[in-house]
Amino acid sequence: MASLKKDDESGINQYYHNKTTVIQEARVFNESPISPRKCRALLAQIVYLLYVGENFGTQEATTLFFGVTKLFQHKDSALRQAVYLAIKELATTAEDVIMVTSSIMKDMQPNSEVIYRPNAIRALCRIIDPSMAQGVERFFKAAIVDRNPSIASAALVSSYHLFPSAKDVVKRWANEAQEAVNAKSSSTLFGSSIGSSSYLGFGSSSQHSSAHQPIPSTSYITQYHALGLLYLIRQQDRMAVTKMIQQLGGGKSGAGTSLKNAMALCMLIRYAAKVIDEDPNVQKQMCELLEGWLRHKSDMVNIEAARAICEMKNVTPSQLARPISVLQLCLSSPKTTLKFAAIRTLASLALTHPASVATCNVEMEHLISDPNRSIATYAITTLLKTGTEASVDRLMKQISGFMTEISDEFKVIVVDAIRTLCLKFPAKQAAMLSFLSGVLRDEGGYDFKRAVVEAIFDMIKFISECKEQALSHLCEFIEDCEFTKLSVRILHLLGIEGPKMPQPAKFIRYIYNRVVLENAIVRAAAVSSLAKFGVNVEDPTMQKSIRVLLTRCLEDVDDEVRDRAALYLRVLDNQLLAQTYVKEDSVFSLSALEATLVSYIKDPSASQKPIELDNIPRISREQAAKESARPSTLDTISAPSAKPAAATPPPRTAAETRSAYAEQLAEVPEFADYGLVLNSSVKPAQLTESETEYQVSCVKHIFNEHIVFQFFVTNTMPDTVLEQVSVIMQPQADSGLTENFIIPIPSLTQASSPGIVYVSFTRDSPEEYAVASFQCVLKFISKEVDPTSGEPEEEGYEDEYQLEDVELAPGGDYIIPSYASFAAEWDRLRNGCSAVETFALSAMDSIKAACDSIIEILNMEPLGGSENPTSTSVHTLQLSGLVIGGGGKVLVRCRMTYSSNAGVTLELGVRAERQEACNLVVAAIGG
Structure with missing residues (x-):
């Protein structure tokens, strides 16, 4: 027992006290004389409690904060450093913390003890108000260029944290940050105490008798911190960032760089x-720098440069x-970290360039038996992506041998590799399905089980030979499945x-077992599944059995299960209901339906007219399941009129993006009486080059009687303010549109970019689909910013900038993608309006390119995977909208043939409910 008690009192457990006890013990700060040992121990307990997530109330934190500040005048160096740690953490919760600013600034003076200055700088960063940043500017500027790297690094990191709240002040420190980056030597001196345990406040004061005996440091860590701050200041100016990289890169060989710190490089x-990703025009210069760094003496830099090249878009095998x-050499290194970094990079690259990675197969074979199972996992999964069909069986056996030894995270990586392999070598489906069914019975968390189930789903979808066997394995899995989502x-x-x-x-026995044994959510899903058997199976005996099972479900304790059973019993006796509720494979887009309902409720005249459901696009049930997993657009979109910076369209599905735009427009009072948004562009059209001073993109919104053009304008110049920014649109011919206002x-x-300019037009004839091309000019008043005050000058000058033309097209601007069962709908519209035209698409070099172009022009939903042609000479593309x-509704059937001489020949077949729709599609392709 004594031994156990001793163990409990040792180690980190001695610091975990109830915060009430710590507050009571804080009276040691008021004792006279002060005991440095007791105070350091209590400060350590306070910091530990904060680090493990304990919350101090405002009053408690304030009491502790000012109790701690009473220790400022003590001569014990270790205690003083612990004081700074504590007040830095308490400052975010306590009140009136600014009162200790003067005490902290005393320790920031150049003549202060070197051991105190870094701590004082870090603490001051948390204490001061953003409005006080200008008052301490000279202290920070002096500290950034200080010869002592600990002081310089503390100032740089603190500046980094100050930047969000005091951008204009910190930006003026760019020259000092540049000087710290360009430091040619790091022969400045550390105090020995800074590297000791007493730096955290746990050593005795006697350790500091030689606190200022210097030891040299060659880490150049200041360069790393300075580079981070310099990039933060210049990140909005892509040209400045590019110039900085080229200056610090040191040329093609990388030998002339002033950066000595590997982390900085x-x-x-x-x-x-990042620059390469944003601006392909500088890819050549940046690639030369990256290739130079491949020869750097630091392994860390070599790996990072190799990874950057491997992750570039459109990288070629020669590059x-x-x-x-370099990565191949690292695979043979005795260092585990190098092997892991190299194999992980190759595993990612193998997804897109398996042939290039295959040159490392011999080295990866040796890593299969590596004692680090993470490395072995990556080695095998990469070999699966690069190997041949003959090597699959051997690799599968090796994987099975260590699946139980690795974590779920790496199990998911293995399963994803098997999932890819299934589609690459369908002839090996039996072995892979056996492996997947085996690991499905193993222990594992939700992510691992979901990955296995998704892999089996893909096999069912793409490999017809294994469907029945795969479904049987899934039936056995749900007998013991503990995850409701997977069962459903x-x-x-x-x-x-x-x-x-x-x-x-x-299969019916397995499904009905779920009705008997599972929770209400799974029981409801099982009832729906049984109903699909009753509707789609022709055997009268089986239909009768299913009716009996559904009748039993009418007595379920859960109302959802009972309601579904009652609905489906009615459906089984009515073919029309069966077609609508069971056989129909499309549903309304939830995000589009939600936005329509919200607009309908807000419309003052809503009660006078019904909702037009024909204008709401439909999606497949599979797409609906994915869409329902995302958060509501109503919860995630902020008003652009209040916060221009939040107006940038977020990356979402097409339906969600349209709903997001509808929410933005609803916040603009001028559009209050425009009614529902019928359609919005999904992808903004870029009207300027990416490297220009002003960047402008445009989105079009079609209303019943109006068209609104929404321009996103970005100012990339830090020293210029643009005022009264507008876009002048001039139609090149009679457009059938009349401008309302801007x-x-x-x-x-x-800092406030991007902003939004709206230009509104009235449709002169709402029943017609206006087609037009607009010349656009960006007009504004340009004012320079005073570098001392940060305010724009009073006088400015009018300027304008020519933009690309904006097109109002007959296809995509008036058509919404909508899912449909093509064969059934095509047959239903056979007596409706139709058109057939033939086009020669000589500019298209492949059928795939023609498919992509047609889908983009018409903005329609490709059906049945027809957007991915399986033949290079003949293909049929099916579209719905x-x-x-x-x-x-309009359906399009595109029959295409390709020859190297004539390009793509297109026979365009259109069927629609109205002739105007046919004319619109033909005009879009013909134009």
């Missing part, structure tokens, strides 16, 4: 990779040769695929 490589050679998904798949199997009856941006700075403004 790795940071510079990441900035270069990959050198980085892969599997039951849904059984309802779709089960009736198509040769012996569908064997809503300009009052003021636009680099809704024409806004009551234009009804």
Whole structure:
């Protein structure tokens, strides 16, 4: 017992006290004389409690904070450092913390003890108000260029944290940060106490008798911190960032760089990779720098440069040769970290360039038996992506041998590799399905089980030979599945695929077992699955059995299960209901329906007219399941009129993006009486080059009687303010549109970018689909910013900037993608309006390019995977959409042939509910 008690009192447990006890013990701060040992121990307990997530109330934190500040005058160095740690953490909660500013600034003076200055700088960063930043500017500027790296680093990191709240002040420190980056030597001196345990406040005061005996440091860590701050200041100016990278890169060989710190070079490589991603025009210069860093003496820099090249968009095999050679050498390194970094990079690259990675197969074979199972996992999964069909069986056996030894995270990586391999070598599906079914029975968390189930789903979808066996494995899995989401998904798949199997009856027992044994959510899914068997199976005996099972569900304790059972019993006796509620494979887009309902409720005249459901696009049930997993657009979109910076369209699905725009427009009072938004562009059209001073993109919104053009304007110049920013639109011919008004941006700075300009037009004939081309000019008043005050000058000058033309096209601007069962709808519209035209697309070099172009022009939903042609000479593309403004449904069948001489020949077949829709599609392709 004594031994146990001693163990409990030792180690970190001695610091974990109830915060009430700590507050009571804080009276040691008021004792006279002060005991440095007791105070250091209590300060350590306070900091530990804060680090593990304990919350101190405002009053408690304030009491502790000012109790701690009483220790400022003590001579014990270790205690003083612990004081700074504590007040730095308490400052975010306590009140009136600014009162200790003068005490902290005393320790920031150049003549203060070197051991105190870094701590004082870090603490001051947390204490001061943003309005006080200008008052301490001279202290920070002096500290950034201080010869002592600990002081310089503390000032740089503190400046980094100050930047969000005091941008204008910190930006003026760019010259000092540049000087710290360009430091040629790091022969400045550390105090020995800074590297000791007493730095955290736990050593005795006697350790500091020689606190200022210097030891040299050659880490150059100041360069790393200075580079981070310099990039933060310049990140909105892409040209300045590019110039900084080229200056610090040191030329093609990288030998002339002033950066001596490996972490700083790795940071510079990441900035270069980001610039390449944003601006392909500088890819050649940046690639030369990256290739130079492949020869650097630091392994860290070599790996980072190789990874950056491997992750570039559109990288060619010839560009990959050198980085892969570097990674290949690392695979044979005795250092585990190097092997892991190299194999992980190669594993990612193998997804897109398996042939290039295959040159490392011999080295990766040796890593299969590596004692680090993470490395072995990556080695095998990469070999699966690069190997041949003959090597699959051997690799599968090796994987099975250590699946139980690795974490779920790496199990998911293995399963994803198997999932890819299934589609690459379908002839090996039996072995891979056996492996997946085996690991499905192993212990594991939700992410691992979901990955296995998704892999089996893909096999069912793309490899017809294994469907029945795969469904049987899933049936066995749900017998013991502890994850409700997976059970529901599997039951849904059984309802779709089960009736198509040769012996569908064997699946019904597994489904009904879920009704008897599972929770209400799974029982409801099982009822829906049973109903699909009853509707889609022709056997009268089986239909009768399913009616009996559904009748039993009418007595379920859960109302959802009872309601579904009652609905489906009615559906089984009515073919029309069966077609609508069971066989129909499309539903309304939830995000579009939600936005329509919200607009309908807000419309004052809503009660006078019904909701027009024909204008709401439909999506497949599979897409609906994915869409329902995302958060509501109503919860995530902020008002652009209040916060211009939040107006940038977020990356979402097409339906969600349109809903987001509708929410933005609803916040603009001038559009209050425009009614519902019928359609919005999903992708903004870029009207300027990416490297220009002003960047402008445009989105079009079609209303019943109006068209609104929404321009996103970005000012990339930090020292210029643009005022009264507007866009002048001039139609090149009679467009059938009349301009109403322009809503300009009052003021636009680099920090407030992007802003929004709205231009509104009235449709002269709402029943017609206006087509026009607009010449656009950006007009504004330009004012320079005073570098001392940070305010724009009073006088400015009018300026304008020519933009690209904006097109109002006959296709995509008036058509919304909408899912449909093509064969059934094409047959239904056979007596409706139709058109057939033939076009020669000589500019298209492949059928795939023609498919992509047609989908983009018409903005319609490709059906049945027809957007991915399986033949290079003959293909049929099937499209479905809704024409806004009551234009009804339209279907398009594109029969294409390709020859190297004539390009693509297109036979365009259109069927629609209205002739205007046919004319619109033909005009879009013909134009």
